[in-house]
Amino acid sequence: MTDRTERDEILDFPGADELVAAGAVAPPPAAVVAAARERWARRTESEQAADTGWGVPLVVIGSGEPSGTAARRSRRPRRRVLAAVAAAAAVVVAGAVARPVPDADGTPASAPTMSTTAFLNTMAGVASDQPELKPGAYWMVRAETTGRGARSWYSDFRGHTWEAGPRRTVNGKGQSVGPWTVGPRSLSGNELEKLDTDPDKLIDGFSKAPARRFEEVMDLLAESPARPWLRFALFKVLARIPGVEVGGTVRDSRGRPGKEVTFTGGAAGRGPAPERLWARCVIDPRTSRVLEDRSGTSTGRAYRKTFLEIGWTDRVA
Numbered sequence: 001m002t003d004r005t006e007r008d009e010i011l012d013f014p015g016a017d018e019l020v021a022a023g024a025v026a027p028p029p030a031a032v033v034a035a036a037r038e039r040w041a042r043r044t045e046s047e048q049a050a051d052t053g054w055g056v057p058l059v060v061i062g063s064g065e066p067s068g069t070a071a072r073r074s075r076r077p078r079r080r081v082l083a084a085v086a087a088a089a090a091v092v093v094a095g096a097v098a099r100p101v102p103d104a105d106g107t108p109a110s111a112p113t114m115s116t117t118a119f120l121n122t123m124a125g126v127a128s129d130q131p132e133l134k135p136g137a138y139w140m141v142r143a144e145t146t147g148r149g150a151r152s153w154y155s156d157f158r159g160h161t162w163e164a165g166p167r168r169t170v171n172g173k174g175q176s177v178g179p180w181t182v183g184p185r186s187l188s189g190n191e192l193e194k195l196d197t198d199p200d201k202l203i204d205g206f207s208k209a210p211a212r213r214f215e216e217v218m219d220l221l222a223e224s225p226a227r228p229w230l231r232f233a234l235f236k237v238l239a240r241i242p243g244v245e246v247g248g249t250v251r252d253s254r255g256r257p258g259k260e261v262t263f264t265g266g267a268a269g270r271g272p273a274p275e276r277l278w279a280r281c282v283i284d285p286r287t288s289r290v291l292e293d294r295s296g297t298s299t300g301r302a303y304r305k306t307f308l309e310i311g312w313t314d315r316v317a
Helices: 006-010 016-022 030-052 078-088 114-128 189-194 199-205 210-223 228-238
Strands: 138-145 150-155 161-164 169-171 180-182 185-187 244-251 257-268 275-283 290-297 302-313
Touching (some): 114 228, 114 244, 150 302, 199 228, 210 228
Antiparallel strands (some): 138 302, 150 161, 180 185
8 A cells, every 4th residue: 555646646757846846836925815805805795785785875085984875886897806806916016107208398207106006006996896876867076175165066967067055056157067178078977988998098088298187087086977997997097197196194174084196297387487287186095085186386376175075966955
C-alpha cells in the first residue's frame, strides 16, 4: 500500500517541482481581498433588496440615508457585476493616468496623481452601487447658494421650471434645473440617456479644455438625474482630467465631512495676466454625492452651492 496520490502520479517526471514553482502566484494583499468581499456583500444586499421590492427614496445629501419618495434598485448588465470587485483593487491598477495637456492660456496642467485616480475610480464603483431613484413628475434640487438661504428648484424637463424659496414658489423664474452642457450639446434630464456609459466613449463628447470639461462633468454629478452607471462613467472621466487633485477630509459650510476634490487651471478674460480658474468640491465617499461646489477666479470672485437634497418628486412645494 502506498501514500502516493493522483497528483503525485501526474507530476512524477523530472523537473515537475520546478514547473509547479514557476506557476505559483502570490495571493492578493489581504486589504484588497477584504475590500472586494465588502463590495460583493453590498452588491448582494442590493440585489436582494430589488427582489423583495424594497427601495430607497429621495436622497438627503450628506446624511448617507434616504428620505421622501420611493425608489428602486437598478438592474445592471451581468458583465458589470465584476466592476464592483475591480473597483476595490483600484489602488493596484491606478498607474494609468492622463498626460498633461495645456490649459487655455498655454500653461501645462498637471496630470491626476495615482492617489487621485484611485479615489475617483473607487467613487465610480460606489456610484454604480447606489440605488436608482424612481422617476417622478419633477426633478428637484434643494441647495444653498452664495448670499441666499436654502431654495429648491424643480423641472419637468418639458420646458417648465419652478423655484421655491422660504416664502413663496415662483413659476418659470430665477435659476432652473438643467439643461446640462456636454461639449456642444445642451441636454435636458430626459436626454441624458443619450450619453454613453463607456468612459472611453463618453469622454470624447465633453469639451476639450480641462476647465470646461471639469465644469461639465461636475454639474452632471452634482445636480442631474444621471443614473448609477452614467455616474460610474462620469467619475472615470473625472479621473482623467488634468488639473484635478484629491485632498484630505474636509467639512463643507454645513459641517458635513467629505473628501476634497480640487481643480486649478484654465483662464478667464484676456490680457497679459488673465485670471486663473479654480474649483473646490466636497464629495461624500459613502455615497459619491457632491456635498458642496465652490468655484472662482484668482482675483477673488467666488461662488458656492451647498447641496441639501436631490431626486424625483410628485409635487412642487
